[in-house]
Amino acid sequence: MFMYQGVAQHNESLNPNTYRFRYKSIVFKGTRYTITKQLRELKNNSLFVNIPEEGQVVLNGLFKNVTNQPIPKLYRKHAIVFLDTLYSYEEFLLIYDQALYEVIMHLKQDMRRLDFKFEREYTHAKRVLDRATNEAVNNTDRIDILREDLRDSKLKLMSHRWMKKRIETYRGMNAVKKPDKIIQEFKTVEAMNIYKMVTEQKTKGINSYLENQIIDFFYKKSVPHIHLDTFELDPKDKI
Numbered sequence: 001m002f003m004y005q006g007v008a009q010h011n012e013s014l015n016p017n018t019y020r021f022r023y024k025s026i027v028f029k030g031t032r033y034t035i036t037k038q039l040r041e042l043k044n045n046s047l048f049v050n051i052p053e054e055g056q057v058v059l060n061g062l063f064k065n066v067t068n069q070p071i072p073k074l075y076r077k078h079a080i081v082f083l084d085t086l087y088s089y090e091e092f093l094l095i096y097d098q099a100l101y102e103v104i105m106h107l108k109q110d111m112r113r114l115d116f117k118f119e120r121e122y123t124h125a126k127r128v129l130d131r132a133t134n135e136a137v138n139n140t141d142r143i144d145i146l147r148e149d150l151r152d153s154k155l156k157l158m159s160h161r162w163m164k165k166r167i168e169t170y171r172g173m174n175a176v177k178k179p180d181k182i183i184q185e186f187k188t189v190e191a192m193n194i195y196k197m198v199t200e201q202k203t204k205g206i207n208s209y210l211e212n213q214i215i216d217f218f219y220k221k222s223v224p225h226i227h228l229d230t231f232e233l234d235p236k237d238k239i
Contacts, residue, residue, distance in 0.1 A: 021076040023083050032075060036067050039079060043086065046177075050096065051089045052192035059086060092198045099194070099206045100187065101176045103214060104167065106207075111164045118157040125150040154228055162222035163215075186217050 020029040028035045042048075043063060051059065062082040069075040129146040136142060166182065179187060190213055197206055 019072045019075055021079065023080060024087075028079070032070075035075075035079070039063065039066060039082065042083075047093065048086060048089065050093060050187050050191050052195050053188075054192060055089060055195070089195075092195050095198055095203060095206070096187070096191070096194045097173075097176045099203075099210055100183075100214075101173055103207055103210045104170055104175050104183075107211065107214070108167050108170060111167060114160055115157075115164060118153070118160045122150070122153040122157045125153040151228065155223075155226065158226045158228070159219045159222040162225060163218040166218070182218070182221060186214060189217070 018030065019032055019035050020027070022028070028038060040063070043059060059082070062078070062085055066075065066078045066082050069078050125146070129143070129150050132139065132143055132146050166180075170183075175183060176187075190210065193213075194206060194210070197203065197209070
């Protein structure tokens with residue numbers, strides 16, 4: 001049996017249809033079709049889904065080069081170039097996920113304080129407008145400005161509460177590793193910006209940048225869902 005097994009392995013190694021090479025701890029072995037399938041699955045792995053679009057274009061081109069190689073030696077050479085490029089994004093992706101996770105968790109903890117802040121701004125703007133309407137009814141220019149201030153503060157409060165409702169549903173690292181549609185879209189939009197910050201060794205500024213961007217992103221997402229005329233503070237919420 002052992003003799004047969006040894007002969008089989010020897011024949012397999014001589015088989016021109018057998019491709020075999022090692023990359024890091026992974027051994028790729030089998031027909032070109034089999035290994036190409038493995039490489040495609042690796043490229044499409046969730047770990048690499050947030051590579052910037054420009055990087056994805058490069059990777060797709062390198063992958064196509066691999067699949068066009070009929071000679072094992074050339075196939076291996078192009079496969080390693082593809083894998084080197086793919087794994088060059090690994091550090092960036094780990095940094096990106098960790099930073100976004102920290103930002104989301106920080107915002108989640110800060111939602112109540114921000115809610116109080118925006119509500120206070122709204123009620124203050126409303127009091128000022130009510131006072132001006134009663135005391136300076138003829139000063140239409142000032143009243144128009146105060147109405148706009150009230151509208152802005154109401155929009156800010158309602159947008160915040162739209163965001164708060166969603167942020168509070170996020171649980172741990174799954175918020176980033178298994179994101180909902182909104183977080184996934186945000187990750188895709190900001191991927192190239194964060195990649196540049198990582199490659200330019202500006203990682204200390206990533207968290208503050210992401211926090212500003214995600215607040216603005218949620219604000220823009222909330223606007224189509226907000227109807228200012230329907231909003232009234234619950235009496236128990238009024239300051």
